[in-house]
Amino acid sequence: MTYDYPGLAKTAIDRLLKDQLKSVDAAADLVAAALLDDGVLQAFGTGHARLIVHELAGRAGGLIPVNLVRLQDVVFFGDRSPASILDPTLERDPGLAAEVLELAAPRPGDPWLIASNSGINGSVVELARLVREAGHPVIAVCSLAHSRTVPSRHPSGLRLPDLADLVIDNGAPPGDAALELPDGTRVGALSNLVGVVIVQLLTEGVARRMLAAGVTPPVYRSMNLPDGDRANAARLAAYGSRIRPIEP
Template identity: 30%
Template sequence: MTLDPAPALDYLERAEAIVRRVRETQIDAIVKAAQICADSIAAGGLVHLFGTGHSRIPVEEMFPRHGSFPGFHPIVELSLTYHNPVVGANGQRQAMFLEKVEGFGQVILRNFVFGPHDSFMIFSNSGVNQVVIDVALEARARGMPVIAVVSVAHCLASSPRHSSGRRLIDCADVTIDICSPAGDALVTVEGLAYPVGPGSTIGFAAVVNALKCLVAAELTKRGQPPLVLTSGVLIGNAASAELFERTYDDYRARVAQVYGGRRNQDQASC
């Protein structure tokens, strides 16, 4: 029996529509966010990245991977993201519980030292769980510009959970809409009660890489071209390996002070 490809084609069409909406509606927001990122990186600061659950995906899409460069600092809390076993130790239930524990965000950020040129980018499809609001409010309190990357439709359809009554879009200096629908899943299958095929990953990837390209162009224009992780297929294995080492060394130097240095501010205030 030959499978009917219609559900797969439906998903691809809806995924294309998400990318098209990002292109048609979010370029101004991406430009504003890229300006913040480029200003931070050019001044020797960092763009800190945070996401819980599956919003870890765009954090790692930003850095490190091929076509990426230092200046972005991933903050991925394993207790909120390492739920591969699904059940048992480090399971999905625990992660989903912890992302709703108010005050946990401040505990996470207490482990880092932030500098005067730093900024913060927070990824969340829903934009309402307590930990992401904690992180956004704490970043703002420390004087960092906050960029929210979120499904605005899903966020507005969700009730605020944080005691402040705020959603992520209420805490951000710039909001980029990933243009995935409320509920996330895109495809309705005949005879199946619930839709399948989430779209947020498509929106996140489109936004992250468009933003990354724009930041790279702006840094290069300012005379600070970034070291980019580049495949050996493009430049040869030896050159690629050497570039990886230099890129990782550059990243290490940029983030070294985050883990205990003063970074030009009073450490006692952290």
């Protein structure tokens, strides 16, 4: 059998490197400056975009000063019951955003990376609005093609790109699935594939900027190597509760 997805994936990554590298560089400049000033990158996503922010946080080869922020935090770190977050459409509701932000407790100046393919759901837009209102810079990772062609689910009518200081476009088509089969069925989502490349570029870019500033980048060592736990514990101690475990 011949598969078309590898060609689509290569085209999507090539397009990212051609059209979005300036935005990635600008985001790396912003994040590196914040981390050099003792800041922490706050990373938020809902739905499948959570995979992108998971790729940023708590992983081997990733930057230590990244705090993973999720809707589930209202259960893990707040006082809500697990049943309160089981609705798969919860990301459409702006009501939890203020609670999520309060639990994240970012310091002034901490940048935020918010990932959402559509950029239209209420929780995403409301969190971006609150974060921007509080003076934090916002980096959005989304599909402009999708976001520009569907109505917002936030009462303001705003979308994530409207509230971002920097937008990195993942290039995914509306609906994300990029491969049409002979009967019209569409498969082959691109947003997470390209999103992972974006955050790995960002990680490399930030680390290189820190090195250029004479600072050893604070990076996780694999916990599955013999000295991983010891090395990570020493580096994490500098940030204390500002970085929460990805699996509490």
